[in-house]
Amino acid sequence: MTELPEVSLDTVEQSLLPRHRDIMFDLILTWAKIDGAIGAMIGSALDIPISDAAFLLEGWSTSARFNELIKTLKQLPGGDDAAKMFRRHKKTYERFSRIRNRIAHAACAGYLREDPEYVVFLIFEKWADGQMTVESIPIDEMQAADRWGTEFFKLISPALTYDGPPS
Numbered sequence: 001m002t003e004l005p006e007v008s009l010d011t012v013e014q015s016l017l018p019r020h021r022d023i024m025f026d027l028i029l030t031w032a033k034i035d036g037a038i039g040a041m042i043g044s045a046l047d048i049p050i051s052d053a054a055f056l057l058e059g060w061s062t063s064a065r066f067n068e069l070i071k072t073l074k075q076l077p078g079g080d081d082a083a084k085m086f087r088r089h090k091k092t093y094e095r096f097s098r099i100r101n102r103i104a105h106a107a108c109a110g111y112l113r114e115d116p117e118y119v120v121f122l123i124f125e126k127w128a129d130g131q132m133t134v135e136s137i138p139i140d141e142m143q144a145a146d147r148w149g150t151e152f153f154k155l156i157s158p159a160l161t162y163d164g165p166p167s
Contacts, residue, residue, distance in 0.1 A: 096145035
């Protein structure tokens with residue numbers, strides 16, 4: 001693994017390249033689809049309208065929604081295998097969520113001049129006395145998170161139902 005340079009304002013190019021923006025945007029949109037899908041699946045498992053599920057789950061993190069779906073599936077006849085499958089996928093989701101959370105909740109400072117494959121985020125956390133947390137995330141990790149999310153959504157989307165707007 002390549003040793004990354006110390007991050008300072010001198011080592012960061014503040015304007016992002018289009019490919020940086022594209023992958024971050026794609027990942028945010030993919031995670032939003034997963035969030036909505038998990039919510040819809042909870043509504044389906046509880047046999048309640050999707051709008052009621054949305055009201056019930058308003059403000060819940062996707063991680064909490066995963067937990068609720070797993071719990072709900074375990075209570076349904078024959079739902080143990082589905083619950084186990086979602087538990088396995090939740091572990092991968094959590095690992096990739098760190099990347100999504102940096103994009104959504106940290107200030108993007110730009111990319112490393114020495115290696116444009118790394119996007120730099122300023123995180124509102126204390127690192128050490130007088131220092132805040134800075135993290136460089138490789139684009140290929142963002143792409144891996146997006147690929148996993150896209151495949152996961154494809155896996156679960158056949159279980160999603162939508163009856164359309166009320167008539």
